[in-house]
Amino acid sequence: MIRFENVTKVYARGARPALDAIDLEVERGEFVFLVGASGSGKSTFLRLVLREERPTAGRVFVAGRDLSTLSTWKVPHLRRQIGAVFQDFRLLPNKTVFENVAFALQVIGKPKHHIMTTVPDTLELVGLGGKERRRPHELSGGEQQRVAIARAFVNRPSILLADEPTGNLDPTTSVGIMRLLDRINRTGTTVVMATHDDEIVDQMRKRVVELDHGQMVRDQSRGVYGSTR
Amino acid sequence: MRLQFILSEIGLGLRRNLSMTVSVILVTFVSLTFVGAAGLLQVQIGQMKDEWYDKVEVTIYLCPDGSEQPTCAGGLASDEQIETLRTELESDALEPYVEQVYFESQEQAFASFQERFADEAWAQGVTADQMQASFRIALDDPEQYQVVAEMFTGRQGVEMVRDPRAVVEPLILVMNRGSLVAAGLAAVMLLAAVLLITTTIRLSAMSRRRETGIMRLVGASNLFIQLPFMLEGAIAATIGAALSVAGLWFGVRYLVEDWLADSVSFIDYIGTEAVWTIAPVLLVIAIGLAAISSVVTLSRYTKV
The missing domain is CATH 3.30.70.3040 (Alpha-Beta Plaits)
Known part of the structure; x- marks a missing residue:
């Protein structure tokens, strides 16, 4: 589903590479934790998958496409197959929960009847049934993240990227979010989650890829957060 | 769905930056009025030449x-x-x-x-x-x-x-100078209009960075993201053009047809129909301005 071939990313000329010769393959339907300290290259990895950045060297394949040869105008189509969730939720404050989720479908030109059926289903799936008319500021952090997940998942992407989705949440709420991501993963969606949260990683027992200063130092199936600690 | 959505986005943008929208309308109005005045003077000069030189x-x-x-x-x-x-x-x-x-x-x-x-x-x-x-x-x-x-x-x-040209020629000279001055002012105003539209679109894009960011993330096409901004500029500029056409029409109707034609009668003056012939030109200029500004701004502020 995602394949990195000897990928290096250098942001500024002469600077230390953010990613250094990474080789990695993520299979369809896998759940992968991307762990490592701040600045280890986790976010760069996710940005390369979304093609918000292009690698300095090496090649990135996502959903069967070679991103180095993907023309700019096809990038939106790539992103329609990828859902993304962030630490800061990135919801629109002046739109309701329903509108926030529907927005993702509206802007890619989905017909109204499709939106009217898909959005409530997805909100039900993430456990927000009955809260369609609330606005983000009326919700708890965990609920806001569920809205963000609903928005990322409403178009049924084949890949879900999560950049520290539990970073702003307390442990109990985080567990709920992880259950949700796990459920989404069980529908066949590939999930790549960058995180600092060692408890969660240790609990979930999924594949763990550890980055350190842009280098891959560990790739362990059913791993834990910190074998090196 | 798509159209409705884009329209509501445009309405939102226009209202959010109302004062900027109004200033874009006014600047295009004034600049296009100068362009139109220069154009009308040229039409008048052509008409006078035709009239006087033919039977010279x-x-x-x-x-x-x-x-x-x-x-x-x-x-x-x-x-x-x-x-x-x-x-x-x-x-x-x-x-x-x-x-x-x-x-x-x-x-x-x-x-x-x-x-x-x-x-x-x-x-x-x-x-x-x-x-x-x-x-x-x-x-x-x-x-x-x-x-x-x-x-x-x-x-x-x-x-x-x-x-007879001894009489007409100084007049034509004055009118030519007049239309040059009008064209010069128009050029300055048009530049101001481009800068203002650019700023407006940039502000609009900034104030909607969150929305456009999410749009990009979920895979909205570039055109879909940029269209509301482009149309905002185009709509404001078109309103400005319409106002300038109206202004020129009233100017010709009351200043030339009613007043000048009565007081200096040996010249065959242009009528309001001349305004309609240059109206499409003004409209095209307005839309062109907006288009140039959009392309310049959006390529920088809302790229993939």
Whole structure:
């Protein structure tokens, strides 16, 4: 589903590479934790998958496409197959929960009847049934993240990227979010989650890829957060 | 769905930056009014040239009784002098320039004078003796009027040689200068309009960074993201253009058709229909401005 071939990313000329010769393959339907300290290259990895950045060297394949040869105008189509969730939720404050989720479908030109059926289903799936008319500021952090997940998942992407989705949440709420991501993963969606949260990683027992200063130092199936600690 | 969504986005953007939208409308309004004024002046100049140059004829006025011109020292132009002039006008030397020569005697001049001012009380006291005989010379090429004018100016029995263009040309010169000034002001205002539209679109894009960020993330196409901004600029500029067309229409209607046409009547003025001929040009300029500004701004602020 995602394949990195000897990928290096250098942001500024002469600077230390953010990613250094990474080789990695993520299979369809896998759940992968991307762990490592701040600045280890986790976010760069996710940005390369979304093609918000292009690698300095090496090649990135996502959903069967070679991103180095993907023309700019096809990038939106790539992103329609990828859902993304962030630490800061990135919801629109002046739109309701329903509108926030529907927005993702509206802007890619989905017909109204499709939106009217898909959005409530997805909100039900993430456990927000009955809260369609609330606005983000009326919700708890965990609920806001569920809205963000609903928005990322409403178009049924084949890949879900999560950049520290539990970073702003307390442990109990985080567990709920992880259950949700796990459920989404069980529908066949590939999930790549960058995180600092060692408890969660240790609990979930999924594949763990550890980055350190842009280098891959560990790739362990059913791993834990910190074998090196 | 798509259209409705884009329209609501545009409405939102226009309202959010209402003061900027209004200033874009005003700046395009003023700048396009200058462009339009320059255009209308050119139309008027063209019309005057057509009118006057087509029927341009050099008139050689012959000496009447009591003229103070030195060439008229001999009093009323004699038949002999008239015959000499006529022979020269019809000579081979002038043949390439002259199309037709028409002689108007004092009596004929008096008749047409009577006819023209039949209703005027002051014209009743004028007699045929006070009229001037003249040669009217239609030219092959109106541009060559100087040849004939120079040849007959200062001749005995000729009081003066007049080309109607001597009257019109200074007027056209003034109008040409006027339209140049208008065009210069228009250029400055258009530049201001482009900068202002650019700033407006940038502000609009900034204030909606969150939305556009999410749009990009979920895979909205570039066109879909940028269209509302482009249309915002285009709509504001189009309203400005419409206002300037309205302004020019009222200007022509009340200033030219009602006022100028009454007070200075020897010119054939343009009418409001001229405004409609330049209206599409103004509209195209407005949309072009908005398009240029959008392309410049959006390529930088909302790229993938």
